[in-house]
Amino acid sequence: MTHLIRQMGHVAFTTPDPEGSARDLAEIVGLKVTDRRDGTVYLSANQRHHEVSFRPGPRAEVLAIGLEAMDAAAVDEVQRRLRSEGIEILDDRPLGPGMERAVRFVAPFGAVFEVHTPVARDQARRHVGPGSRPKRIEHVNLKAPDTLLVRDFLTRLLGMQLSDRTAGDEFLWFRGWDGYHHTVAVFRGEPQLHHYAFDLHALEDLAGIADTLVLKDRALLWGPGRHGAGGNVFTYYVDPDGCVVENSTGMDRIDSDLLYEARTWEISATLADRWINQWGSPPPAGFTDPGLPFAAVR
């Protein structure tokens, strides 16, 4: 098994108010603003130049989901595979600073990805600031009309590994080289980004995020609970642009692609939906409704 994707890269949004969106993420979750260029605000939780960016645009949309490739040769290999499949390439230059090579494209299931060389590690490891200051951006969760098309694309073209699935392939989870249970997850729906997620240091950090939301007259959307697939403790809230943000701690790490076999979770219509919450409380009605469309496929 040859991995081309090392780990989660970044998420790039457009929004009418980049400064407001960046401030919200900084104050609630605790990312730091690392750069501002041409109205775009870049944020990171760690040494990387950026993990999230907000650029000016008429509406809130997703410009790209960034997946960090193993190296430049892996970016080249992805580009070669895309061309051989006749998949439209939007750009072969990185969207933002801090990356040497990138290829941005529309996946056949409607999501826009940017596979890029590692983002420059040019920031201090820790920073002073508000929020719970996570370790890193952790994963994205997409909606796609055909989840089996997603499975084929992510595993065959991008070299990702299937970690878990539900029995009817309603939900699927994929990992990269770093072994975290999922970097990309998908469930059935119109092509949208449902949520992006951060890896926090401790359970206490999730309480801090909930308390901060209350101070802003807002509230969690769901949680806390513990996912079955991934084993992480989670909470969710909705950001000012209408995208869901997950905060997570303790995601399973799969240490051997050779020894691990993807699990299959049964979906039932009861509280015992342990695949989605081991602790039992189901998601609220309409939990899967929010999401942001992809700008390039409008």
Ligand SMILES: [Fe+2]
């Ligand atoms: Fe998630």
